Amino acid sequence: MRVESEAELVEAVRGARAPLRVVGGGTRGEVGAGERLEVAISGVRLYEPGALTLIAGAGTPLSEIEAVVAAEGQRLPFEPPRWGALLGLAGESTIGGVAAANVSGPRRVQAGACRDSLIGLRFVDGAGIAVQAGGRVMKNVTGYDLVKLLAGSRGRLGVLSEVAFKLLPAAPAQATVRAEVPLSEAGRVLAAALASPFDVSGAGWLPGQGAVLRLEGLEGSVGYRAGRLAALLAPWGARIEREGSVAIWRDLAEVRPFHGRAGDIWRFSVKPSEAAAIAARLDGEVVLDWGGGLIWALLPEGTDARAQAAPYTGHATCLRGRAPRAEPEAPAVAALSRALQARFDPRGILDPERAG
Amino acid sequence: MDMPVPAARVLARKQEIVARLRAVLPSDSVIDDPAETRAYECDALSAWRCAPLAVVLPRTTAEVAAVLRICTEEGVPVVPRGAGTSLAGGAMPTADSVVLGLARMTRVLEVDFENRFIRVEAGRTNLSVTAAIEGEGWFYAPDPSSQLACAIAGNIAMNSGGAHCLKYGVTTNNLLGVTFVTGAGEVVELGGPFCDAPGLDLLGVVCGSEGQLGVVTEAVLRILPKPEGARPVLIGFAANEIAGACVADIIRAGILPVAIEFMDRPCIEATEAFCAAGYPDCEALLIVECEGSPGEIAEQLGLIREIALRHDPVEFREARDAEEARRIWLGRKSAFGAMGQKGDYICLDGTIPVSALPEVLRGIAALGRDFGLEVANVFHAGDGNMHPLILYDANTPGQQERAEALGAEILKLCVAAGGCLTGEHGVGIEKRDLMGVQFTAADLEAQMRVKDVFDPPWLLNPAKVFPLAASAGRRAGGASRGAAPDPEVFGPR
Numbered sequence: 109m110r111v112e113s114e115a116e117l118v119e120a121v122r123g124a125r126a127p128l129r130v131v132g133g134g135t136r137g138e139v140g141a142g143e144r145l146e147v148a149i150s151g152v153r154l155y156e157p158g159a160l161t162l163i164a165g166a167g168t169p170l171s172e173i174e175a176v177v178a179a180e181g182q183r184l185p186f187e188p189p190r191w192g193a194l195l196g197l198a199g200e201s202t203i204g205g206v207a208a209a210n211v212s213g214p215r216r217v218q219a220g221a222c223r224d225s226l227i228g229l230r231f232v233d234g235a236g237i238a239v240q241a242g243g244r245v246m247k248n249v250t251g252y253d254l255v256k257l258l259a260g261s262r263g264r265l266g267v268l269s270e271v272a273f274k275l276l277p278a279a280p281a282q283a284t285v286r287a288e289v290p291l292s293e294a295g296r297v298l299a300a301a302l303a304s305p306f307d308v309s310g311a312g313w314l315p316g317q318g319a320v321l322r323l324e325g326l327e328g329s330v331g332y333r334a335g336r337l338a339a340l341l342a343p344w345g346a347r348i349e350r351e352g353s354v355a356i357w358r359d360l361a362e363v364r365p366f367h368g369r370a371g372d373i374w375r376f377s378v379k380p381s382e383a384a385a386i387a388a389r390l391d392g393e394v395v396l397d398w399g400g401g402l403i404w405a406l407l408p409e410g411t412d413a414r415a416q417a418a419p420y421t422g423h424a425t426c427l428r429g430r431a432p433r434a435e436p437e438a439p440a441v442a443a444l445s446r447a448l449q450a451r452f453d454p455r456g457i458l459d460p461e462r463a464g
Numbered sequence: 465m466d467m468p469v470p471a472a473r474v475l476a477r478k479q480e481i482v483a484r485l486r487a488v489l490p491s492d493s494v495i496d497d498p499a500e501t502r503a504y505e506c507d508a509l510s511a512w513r514c515a516p517l518a519v520v521l522p523r524t525t526a527e528v529a530a531v532l533r534i535c536t537e538e539g540v541p542v543v544p545r546g547a548g549t550s551l552a553g554g555a556m557p558t559a560d561s562v563v564l565g566l567a568r569m570t571r572v573l574e575v576d577f578e579n580r581f582i583r584v585e586a587g588r589t590n591l592s593v594t595a596a597i598e599g600e601g602w603f604y605a606p607d608p609s610s611q612l613a614c615a616i617a618g619n620i621a622m623n624s625g626g627a628h629c630l631k632y633g634v635t636t637n638n639l640l641g642v643t644f645v646t647g648a649g650e651v652v653e654l655g656g657p658f659c660d661a662p663g664l665d666l667l668g669v670v671c672g673s674e675g676q677l678g679v680v681t682e683a684v685l686r687i688l689p690k691p692e693g694a695r696p697v698l699i700g701f702a703a704n705e706i707a708g709a710c711v712a713d714i715i716r717a718g719i720l721p722v723a724i725e726f727m728d729r730p731c732i733e734a735t736e737a738f739c740a741a742g743y744p745d746c747e748a749l750l751i752v753e754c755e756g757s758p759g760e761i762a763e764q765l766g767l768i769r770e771i772a773l774r775h776d777p778v779e780f781r782e783a784r785d786a787e788e789a790r791r792i793w794l795g796r797k798s799a800f801g802a803m804g805q806k807g808d809y810i811c812l813d814g815t816i817p818v819s820a821l822p823e824v825l826r827g828i829a830a831l832g833r834d835f836g837l838e839v840a841n842v843f844h845a846g847d848g849n850m851h852p853l854i855l856y857d858a859n860t861p862g863q864q865e866r867a868e869a870l871g872a873e874i875l876k877l878c879v880a881a882g883g884c885l886t887g888e889h890g891v892g893i894e895k896r897d898l899m900g901v902q903f904t905a906a907d908l909e910a911q912m913r914v915k916d917v918f919d920p921p922w923l924l925n926p927a928k929v930f931p932l933a934a935s936a937g938r939r940a941g942g943a944s945r946g947a948a949p950d951p952e953v954f955g956p957r
């Protein structure tokens with residue numbers, strides 16, 4: 109089934125007799141139970157560069173959004189990453205898919221997550237009722253923040269039909285400060301940089317590169333801050349990269365070191381200071397992002413990564429592999445989430461995995 | 465302002481309820497003497513008052529849980545309270561309610577610079593969070609003007625903002641985790657010093673839920689290293705429209721100042737009379753602040769100057785030192801005090817798309833004339849968060865009602881322009897009955913379902929946020945049930 113408007117989406121959900129498997133661009137995997145429902149509600153509804161806001165149909169390809177805002181020198185603050193090649197999936201990410209999965213790239217350390225830029229949305233709940241949450245202004249505390257609840261819900265409370273984002277001016281210049289340190293040292297370098305006043309907009313570690321720190325903004329400012337940061341990190345042999353900067357952050361956002369490689373792919377979202385110790389316990393390769401708060405791991409097939417990595421403060425997600433995708437929640441939290449699902453999707457048609 | 469009729473059943477059992485509370489709390493933590501509970505009869509929306517049944521001031525999360533269990537069993541509404549600075553009546557009690565105040569939970573529990581967070585008890589004031597870390601060069605970004613008094617608990621409940629949120633975001637963008645207690649007395653941890661929740665973002669919906677989903681007792685907050693410096697410019701304009709256009713041009717030019725504040729003539733005149741900040745005689749002015757090293761600030765201010773000059777400013781004044789910076793901010797920071805000198809006022813905070821600024825300012829002026837009341841505007845222009853201040857005289861019969869009616873019309877105008885009823889103060893009782901202007905019945909139903917899940921008997925701050933008619937069935941159900949928790953949610957105890 110394919111729907112091109114919210115009205116059609118309402119009909120499709122109301123008429124559904126079996127669990128639905130909602131797909132945007134299909135980059136999060138085509139496999140799974142349920143009847144396929146393709147959300148092709150597409151197009152930019154409103155774009156006001158002077159107000160830094162954009163509203164688009166949930167099925168609008170991410171690349172289309174990025175092109176539209178780039179033409180005005182703006183961008184989505186959270187740097188939505190593309191993981192298609194990483195996970196070996198074809199298909200184009202849609203903006204609704206990005207919002208429903210709350211995926212954020214390296215700039216999360218500075219500009220926040222996808223959910224922090226998402227200022228409004230419309231969705232159709234499991235009973236087929238269309239709901240508006242949030243709006244198109246940056247500051248809005250009118251009623252409960254259902255936008256946050258829906259962001260990252262992976263469609264379990266409703267199918268997104270429209271999303272509104274806050275944008276930021278694209279930075280005219282960028283530079284990377286790079287220190288070729290081993291993984292065991294990376295945490296110290298990243299923490300030192302993030303504790304500086306130099307407004308770091310990316311902080312990661314890549315095999316073969318070492319610790320990388322991004323600075324973005326006006327040309328003069330980037331030059332100044334890169335110089336100061338390199339001086340601060342001089343004990344680790346830090347150097348400034350100008351030419352290679354863009355490629356480094358694409359490699360990190362897309363986790364290129366793992367492309368085309370066999371094995372299970374995991375993400376650990378943890379307290380950054382724990383990253384080195386967790387990485388040392390894992391029997392595989394790692395990449396760090398978010399100052400060490402995000403560990404990407406490529407592990408032998410079938411690894412029980414949660415057991416191997418323990419103890420850690422945070423949670424692990426299995427993106428490719430047989431292990432359960434999400435970390436089990438504490439019983440009280442899980443009970444609240446289940447009850448919310450029951451309220452928003454009384455027939456249980458929006459969660460094919462749960463419906464079995 | 466309509467409020468529900470207090471439950472006679474609860475009023476009649478006051479002695480028993482207070483005795484049960486005393487049994488689980490130290491004696492100095494329970495207040496029921498009417499002379500003392502009066503101190504809790506209102507928040508900063510002081511036109512509306514009602515003393516509660518009792519006030520409790522617990523010192524631990526366990527004590528909070530014990531209070532909530534008793535209140536749930538007794539079917540007593542609970543009104544959580546931080547510092548009582550809400551401008552929306554969010555912390556106003558009802559006669560049959562227990563006010564649960566966090567004023568005694570103010571400790572810093574953990575400071576972790578390496579992982580950039582601080583964990584505090586939620587009764588701690590906003591400014592004292594920064595005070596605990598600024599010696600080491602760090603700060604907590606959300607900075608409501610009330611930051612000296614307001615508590616983190618209230619900031620989380622209202623998802624409060626501040627002058628610098630254009631760059632740093634509001635409370636929800638700086639909140640990593642909470643410890644909170646459900647109405648049934650269950651202690652739940654949401655989030656923590658790491659990114660993103662594994663499942664549904666419950667933290668995201670608890671933030672901004674106005675004390676209706678649970679009582680927050682502890683918070684994990686993101687902290688940031690202080691910028692090297694900051695410096696403002698003041699730009700005066702011949703018309704509101706021009707100032708509005710200049711704001712849009714600055715934003716479009718790719719400069720992101722930390723703050724863009726706007727004041728109109730009535731506000732400029734009032735603050736000049738109050739504190740003589742030396743502002744120019746003009747229709748509108750902007751205060752734009754940039755951060756960084758001296759060189760970086762100069763780079764940004766240079767661009768802003770170029771843009772401003774295209775709009776024929778009446779004045780362009782750059783702060784050259786700390787004293788000049790202080791003087792530029794002086795009038796803005798005194799604006800509310802200055803208006804207070806002129807008389808009583810209502811402060812609204814509807815938000816609009818920045819592009820609609822000129823049109824909405826014109827509309828507000830016209831409405832003010834129709835109602836025969838003066839309206840001054842001072843607001844966060846970068847994000848369209850208006851703060852129309854409606855001046856009135858509470859001693860003139862009918863003026864308060866007229867001011868409230870004008871406020872409602874202004875907020876409708878904000879919504880019609882593509883904005884919302886409240887950008888940072890919250891709905892509380894003040895905007896409760898206007899929710900239908902912004903939301904459909906289905907939208908409100910979806911929000912109320914969330915409360916059904918977290919607070920099945922509807923005992924937490926029940927008469928707020930939703931129009932009374934919309935929540936009537938749910939509140940009645942809760943009160944008469946005496947509140948059996950939903951077994952699916954809370955399990956057998």
Ligand SMILES: Cc1cc2nc3c(=O)[nH]c(=O)nc-3n(C[C@H](O)[C@H](O)[C@H](O)COP(=O)(O)OP(=O)(O)OC[C@H]3O[C@@H](n4cnc5c(N)ncnc54)[C@H](O)[C@@H]3O)c2cc1C
Pocket residue numbers: 507508543544545546547548549550551553554555566586607608609610613614615616617618619620621622623624625626627674675676678679680681800888889890925
């Ligand atoms: C002069 C002045 C200036 C202001 N400036 C700003 C501003 O710039 N930006 C801004 O956003 N706001 C501003 N405000 C409004 C107000 O300060 C904020 O809403 C603040 O966050 C309220 O905090 P509080 O601790 O006083 O909360 P209270 O007034 O005590 O309560 C506010 C709400 O929070 C709930 N609550 C309190 N504690 C808890 C808890 N532990 N758990 C769950 N819910 C709880 C209450 O039930 C109530 O609904 C201003 C107010 C004044 C008087």
